[in-house]
Amino acid sequence: MKKKILITGAAGFLGQLSIDYFKKKYDLILVDKRKLNYKNFYNIDITDYEKIDKLIKLKKPNIILHYASEIFDTYDPEKINENNINGTFNLVKSASHNKIKNFIFTSTFSIFEKNYSELIDETEPVSCSNLYGLSKAETERILFSSVKSLNITIFRCPVIVEKSRAHRLGILFEFIKDNCSLWILGKGDNKIQFLSAIDLFKMTERSFKLKGKNIFNIGTEKVLTIKEIFDFLIKKTKSKSKIRHFNKTLGLFFLKILSLLRLINFIDYHNKLLVSSIVMDISRIKKILKYKPSKSNAELLLDAYKYYINNKEISNFGSGKKPSMGFFSIIKYISRYL
16 A cells, blocks of 8 residues: 655645656645645645644645745745744644654755855754745754654755756856856855755655654765856857856845845845855765765756756746846846857
């Protein structure tokens, strides 16, 4: 008899990818406040305890995969806290009352917001000021203080990239596609880790056997610098784009102003990410779950670029949607001639 998995945030970027991965081996119960035309889908907001508890009592899932989350595009602190923190509390409360076996939560490296010279392990203190990261950090605390009978696994994920990933990365893809100059703030020697969604799902499945409370950093092992990534993409796509460097301090100042005026779909956290190194230590998950990253951060971006170029149908929601170029369309136009 197939195990039953309840997936929250099923209509989102990660949720929909997870359906394709898990549907062959498991019976899925799909939940989202947005509608999804799929078998066994329930249009429920997890902030409504009575509704989500009623569903869990009725369906009795063995495992809960918790992907539902308000993301950076949400500027309302109350909305972020209500969904990310209170919604998680409702799920944990119902899961413990209904004796669910496993609860898997996807957290984020956005809880770290500094320029790190060393690898970040699972004991590193939270350093973020962005609302999204703070809500995820509080969610981790809630999960680790939950009842002992509930097996909890938390995966701290960097930027999740799969073939259908677009959104802010799509801005980079648009520049490469049209042979525009690619701008780097400073030297471009900082490193940002990525993660394949499929790698995440593989480790999620392995974590079903774990007992107690566990937390894992997960991401690519081979992490190229920003400049190395741009060089790699230009070469592999045969683009005529050139790499240009811009003063880091001045560039961050301009981006902050554009963000405050909402002329670009970035917040201050994204701006800092362009010049910071944030790479997590994945040695623990390699040892315990035998994790082997499938590709480098540059290779994941190349796959996403090829999909972006070759597919007209792109998601209209979350991390899979086409980018809103905004002020970047002006920068892109100028970059064609530089």
